[in-house]
Amino acid sequence: MSFTVRIAEPHDLDQIARLSDRVFRSKRTTHMAEEFPHLYSPHNARHWFVAEDGGQIRSIIGAMVWPAVIAGARTRVASVGSVATDPDYRGQGLASRLLYLAQSQLAAEAVRLMLISGDLPLYLKFGARSIGRVDWYALPRNLAVAGRYSIRPIDPQDDAAIVARLYQTRSTRFGRTLAQLRAMLVAQPITQVERGVKVALLVLSDGVPVSYLILNHRPFQGVGASRLSEWAGDPKGVLHALTQVSDWPEQGIRIPVLREDLAMQGTLYPLKPDRRGPVSWLVKVIDGVGLASDLAPIGTEQAAQPPRVLLTAPDTYAVEFNGQRWVVNAAELTEWVFSEETAYRPVPLEAIWPLPSLWPEGLNYI
Incomplete structure (x- = not known):
């Protein structure tokens, strides 16, 4: 059996989407291409890498390329995921070959880092490693937060510019354009249809937006702990908004705090983290x-x-x-x-x- 590994073309996306659903959505009614419209867009076809045999795609890797800012310095990264091989064709090294093809192509586009979803031995063998440090805090429901705040849902169209401005205050961040951010806010509720709900909130002080947050609410089949998945701006406003969640999950709300998030650490003091670990993706320097x-x-x-x-x-x-x-x-x-x-x-x-x-x-x- 002879496999060809290559960069995908737009006409491959139907096969790519079907294989993705077979591997990742076999027990769900949602579809990967609907949940991640930008990843599966024809405009992103060149960032899919496929192994095919006789015209049939048997293994895939997808990526999204982003400008990024790290401690104020600009660079380029690729978020890599949807690594999938047809169950009947596993064990033949197809995913490994695709990882190196992806590395070569992405590096040629001046991408410096690959961020890889998951921690499979395959990725470790490829040279990706756990990095960073995240302290996880359990938020007390009765936490008192000083300040006059009000909260409202984020409107994807009208509030995108406000969210973008707040996000720009983070010295380490992805380089989203306003159009990309607006599209993400429009699409984001879809991504958790069967795993819970994503709640996007804007926090105001005396009518002025001071922070926003994305809460992954009851993310596992509608049960379990909710967790803060993104925020920017005034950390006190973020904590105030979280304490106002009416449908409080049985296992509470979890807050991840990165090493450099000194303002959030100070706001949570004297609470102590109950768990510490690396960030949730592996990373490899490819250039x-x-x-x-x-x-x-x-x-x-x-x-x-x-x-x-x-x-x-x-x-x-x-x-x-x-x-x-x-x-x-x-x-x-x-x-x-x-x-x-x-x-x-x-x-x-x-x-x-x-x-x-x-x-x-x-x-x-x-």
């Missing part, structure tokens, strides 16, 4: 040279010269800093730049790395 160039403004704030990264072989890099040189593979470089937990990052680099993590939940993968 370390370009990433180092993009992030150079961050390095110059901390040192006379930022780290220099050179490609010495496929997925192998030399890192030069302060007269020292280290050779690492892509997985190690990913951990050096972004991981909170790595024990072997050289001490001199601790002055610059790790960098903040992009938060992959909320509206970003639609």
